[in-house]
Amino acid sequence: MADDYLVRIGKLIRTARQSRGWTQNHLAEALGTSQSAVNRIERGNQNISLEMIARISEALDSEIVSLGTGGPMHLRVSGGRQLSGSIDVKTSKNACVALLCATLLNSGRTVLRRVARIEEVFRILEVLASIGVRTRWINDGADLEVIPPADLDLDALDTEAARRTRSVIMFLGPLLHREERFKLPYAGGCDLGTRTVQPHMSALRHFGLDITATEGTYHCEVEPGITPDRAIVLTERGDTVTENALLAAARHDGISVIRNASSNYMVQDLCFFLEELGVRIEGVGTTTLTVHGIKHIDRDVDYSPSEDPVEAMSLLTAAVVTSSELTIRRVPLEFLEIELAVLEEMGLDHDRGPEYAADNGRTRLIDLTVRPSKLQAPIDKIHPMPFPGLNIDNVPFFAAIAASAQGSTLIHDWVYDNRAIYLTELTRLGAGVKLLDPHRVLVEGPTRWRETEMICPPALRPAVVVLLGMMAAEGTSVLRNVYVINRGYESLADRLNSVGARIETFRDI
Numbered sequence: 001m002a003d004d005y006l007v008r009i010g011k012l013i014r015t016a017r018q019s020r021g022w023t024q025n026h027l028a029e030a031l032g033t034s035q036s037a038v039n040r041i042e043r044g045n046q047n048i049s050l051e052m053i054a055r056i057s058e059a060l061d062s063e064i065v066s067l068g069t070g071g072p073m074h075l076r077v078s079g080g081r082q083l084s085g086s087i088d089v090k091t092s093k094n095a096c097v098a099l100l101c102a103t104l105l106n107s108g109r110t111v112l113r114r115v116a117r118i119e120e121v122f123r124i125l126e127v128l129a130s131i132g133v134r135t136r137w138i139n140d141g142a143d144l145e146v147i148p149p150a151d152l153d154l155d156a157l158d159t160e161a162a163r164r165t166r167s168v169i170m171f172l173g174p175l176l177h178r179e180e181r182f183k184l185p186y187a188g189g190c191d192l193g194t195r196t197v198q199p200h201m202s203a204l205r206h207f208g209l210d211i212t213a214t215e216g217t218y219h220c221e222v223e224p225g226i227t228p229d230r231a232i233v234l235t236e237r238g239d240t241v242t243e244n245a246l247l248a249a250a251r252h253d254g255i256s257v258i259r260n261a262s263s264n265y266m267v268q269d270l271c272f273f274l275e276e277l278g279v280r281i282e283g284v285g286t287t288t289l290t291v292h293g294i295k296h297i298d299r300d301v302d303y304s305p306s307e308d309p310v311e312a313m314s315l316l317t318a319a320v321v322t323s324s325e326l327t328i329r330r331v332p333l334e335f336l337e338i339e340l341a342v343l344e345e346m347g348l349d350h351d352r353g354p355e356y357a358a359d360n361g362r363t364r365l366i367d368l369t370v371r372p373s374k375l376q377a378p379i380d381k382i383h384p385m386p387f388p389g390l391n392i393d394n395v396p397f398f399a400a401i402a403a404s405a406q407g408s409t410l411i412h413d414w415v416y417d418n419r420a421i422y423l424t425e426l427t428r429l430g431a432g433v434k435l436l437d438p439h440r441v442l443v444e445g446p447t448r449w450r451e452t453e454m455i456c457p458p459a460l461r462p463a464v465v466v467l468l469g470m471m472a473a474e475g476t477s478v479l480r481n482v483y484v485i486n487r488g489y490e491s492l493a494d495r496l497n498s499v500g501a502r503i504e505t506f507r508d509i
C-alpha cells in the first residue's frame with residue numbers, strides 16, 4: 001500500500017515538473033540533491049518525507065499533495081463512449097456575474113433565479129459578502145437572494161477572491177455612485193494575455209471616474225458633478241465595458257447614450273434586469289443604447305438570467321466529437337445561429353424544435369437534437385466577431401469539431417493573445433493542430449483521438465475542449481487541476497455522465 005502511494009506521489013511530482021518545463025537535473029539543483037534521487041522519487045523507489053514533499057511543492061510552485069476536499073480537482077475520463085438522451089443548458093456565467101455586480105445599484109432585495117453554481121459566481125459572492133452584502137441561496141439552493149447594506153465596507157474587500165475573477169471589474173460602474181474614493185484589485189480571469197481596461201477607463205470618465213493603476217490595484221476617484229455631455233463612444237465593442245457603461249448610466253439621473261455598444265447575450269440580460277429596476281433602455285440588441293437612469297434605486301426585484309450559449313456550444317461539441325445523438329434543451333438560438341449556420345454547411349445533421357421563451361420572458365430558446373454526421377472542413381476560415389458574429393468564446397470549440405471533420409480548417413482567434421496557442425494541446429490527444437502564428441491554427445481532420453494525461457490549460461474554453469477530446473478518445477485520460485473549468489460550468493462531469501459519459505472526479509490522495 002505504502003509503495004503504491006510512493007508511485008502515485010512520484011507521478012504527481014513528475015507531471016508537475018514536466019508542466020513547468022524542468023528537467024530532473026533542474027529540480028535536483030533546486031532541492032540540493034542529485035538527479036538520481038529525483039529519478040528514484042519520481043519512480044516511487046524512494047521513501048519521501050512530508051518535509052521533502054513540501055520543498056518540492058515550493059520549488060515547482062505546485063501543490064503536489066493535498067488532504068481533504070480542499071485540494072485541486074482532477075478528472076479521469078473513460079473515453080470512446082457515445083452519449084444519448086437530453087441535457088439542459090444552465091444559466092450563463094457571464095450574465096450571472098454581471099447581474100451580481102448590478103445588485104450593488106439597488107438598495108432593495110434582489111432574487112436571481114437558477115443562478116449557475118460555478119466558481120466564478122462563488123468568487124463574486126465572496127467579494128460581495130466581504131464588503132457587507134448579504135447573500136444566500138434559497139429554494140433548496142436553486143436561487144440567490146442578495147441584500148446590500150446601507151454602507152459598503154470596501155476596506156474589507158476580499159482581494160484574493162476578487163483577483164481570481166475578471167468580473168470584479170464590473171464593480172466600477174455601480175461603485176462610482178456610492179463612493180468618492182475606492183480601490184479594486186486588478187481583474188484576473190482566464191490567462192488570455194493582456195486584456196486592457198483602457199476602454200473601461202475612457203467610458204467611465206464620462207461619469208467623473210478617474211483610475212490610476214499601481215502595483216496590482218486600481219485607485220479610483222470620482223469627481224462629483226461630472227456627467228455625460230455627449231454620447232459615450234466605446235473605443236471597442238467589448239461586453240464588460242458595455243456593461244460597465246450601462247451600470248454607470250443606470251444611476252445617472254439623466255439620459256446617457258452609449259455607442260459602439262456590444263449587444264451580446266450578457267449585455268441583453270443586464271439590460272432586461274436594469275429594466276426590472278425601473279431603468280428605461282432604448283436600443284436593446286443594437287449597438288446604440290439610450291439609458292434613462294434613476295438617481296436612487298430601491299426595488300425588490302426577481303429576475304431569471306438566461307441560458308448560456310457557450311455552454312450550449314460546448315454540449316453540442318461533446319455530441320459531435322463522440323458521434324452521438326443528443327438533445328440539448330434550452331438553447332438560446334439567437335446567440336448560436338451563426339455557429340449553427342457554419343455547422344450546417346459542414347454537414348451537421350440536426351433538428352430544431354419550436355421556439356419558446358426563457359424564464360426572463362425575452363430570450364428565445366429551442367431544443368436542439370444533434371445526430372452523428374460526416375463533417376467536412378468549412379471552406380472559409382472560422383473567426384469570431386462581436387455579436388452578431390460567431391461568438392468569441394465559441395471559437396475554441398470549432399477546433400475540436402474541425403479535428404473531427406474531413407479536411408483542413410483555419411481558425412483565426414484574433415481576439416486573445418494566447419488562446420489559439422492552447423488549442424495545440426489537442427495534439428496530445430492525437431489531433432492535427434498546427435500553430436501558424438499566435439492567433440491562427442490549422443486543424444487537419446479527421447482525428448483518431450488517443451488517451452492522455454495532462455494539466456488543464458489555464459483558460460476556460462480550451463480546457464473544456466481538451467476534456468471533450470478526452471471523451472472522444474478510447475481508453476482512460478486524466479485531466480488535472482480543473483478549477484478553470486469549474487469557473488464557468490456547473491457540475492459538468494456529473495451532467496455529462498447523466499447522458500452516458502464516464503468521468504470520475506478525484507483529488508490528490
Ligand SMILES: CC(=O)N[C@H]1[C@@H](OP(=O)(O)OP(=O)(O)OC[C@H]2O[C@@H](n3ccc(=O)[nH]c3=O)[C@H](O)[C@@H]2O)O[C@H](CO)[C@@H](O)[C@@H]1O
Pocket residue numbers: 094095097166167194195196236237238239240241266386392393415416
Ligand atoms: C465576464 C465576461 O462577460 N467575459 C466575457 C467578456 O470579456 P470582456 O468583455 O472582459 O472581454 P475583453 O474586454 O477582454 O475583450 C476581449 C478582447 O477582445 C478585444 N476586443 C473586443 C472587442 C472589440 O471590438 N475589439 C477588440 O479588440 C479586447 O481588446 C480584448 O483583448 O467578453 C469576452 C469576449 O466576448 C468573452 O471572452 C468573455 O467570456
Ligand SMILES: C=C(OP(=O)(O)O)C(=O)O
Pocket residue numbers: 166167188189190192393460461488
Ligand atoms: C474568457 C472567458 O471568461 P472571463 O472573461 O471570465 O475570463 C470565457 O468565459 O471564456
